[in-house]
Amino acid sequence: MSINWLLLGGHQSQKREVIVDQDPQKGEVITECYCPNGHTILTDKAQFHGHLGLTLKIKNKTSEGLLVISPVIGDRGRTFIDFEKQLGEVVEICCPTCSEPFPLYNVCPCGAHLVALFTSQKAHFSQCIGICQRLGCLHSELLSERDLRLYSRQDYL
Ligand SMILES: [Zn+2]
Numbered sequence: 292m293s294i295n296w297l298l299l300g301g302h303q304s305q306k307r308e309v310i311v312d313q314d315p316q317k318g319e320v321i322t323e324c325y326c327p328n329g330h331t332i333l334t335d336k337a338q339f340h341g342h343l344g345l346t347l348k349i350k351n352k353t354s355e356g357l358l359v360i361s362p363v364i365g366d367r368g369r370t371f372i373d374f375e376k377q378l379g380e381v382v383e384i385c386c387p388t389c390s391e392p393f394p395l396y397n398v399c400p401c402g403a404h405l406v407a408l409f410t411s412q413k414a415h416f417s418q419c420i421g422i423c424q425r426l427g428c429l430h431s432e433l434l435s436e437r438d439l440r441l442y443s444r445q446d447y448l
């Protein structure tokens with residue numbers, strides 16, 4: 292599969308871009324995503340365009356449930372499972388396997404925090420997807436580290 296979306300954007304080794312709406316047919320797909328403890332969070336609880344969804348445990352003061360989001364970059368598809376969502380509410384986002392909260396790494400333009408979903412098992416902030424803790428806020432970001440990624444690919448030979 293193509294990884295062009297990691298390679299776009301000049302000579303900087305650290306890139307941070309806001310993910311914008313895109314035709315899901317053309318979007319690149321996240322095929323690896325991990326919690327801070329290395330559990331994969333791609334599951335078949337919900338699928339989007341034939342791809343496994345990114346599965347997150349979400350908690351508020353009174354309940355917890357699952358939020359599954361589309362792994363297709365630029366696709367806003369998301370599904371709530373067993374959760375009474377209140378739009379605008381800020382929730383805790385955790386691993387569905389170990390319940391470890393995903394770390395906050397930045398402030399969202401809406402005032403809530405962005406949490407980092409790691410796209411590499413190294414669980415490093417230079418390679419992650421950022422999603423907002425506020426239900427209904429669809430701001431998301433893609434962080435990648437071009438040079439490191441290329442280097443590690445060579446390393447795997
Ligand atoms: Zn975990």
Ligand SMILES: [Zn+2]
Pocket residue numbers: 399400401402403423424425428429430
């Ligand atoms: Zn937000």
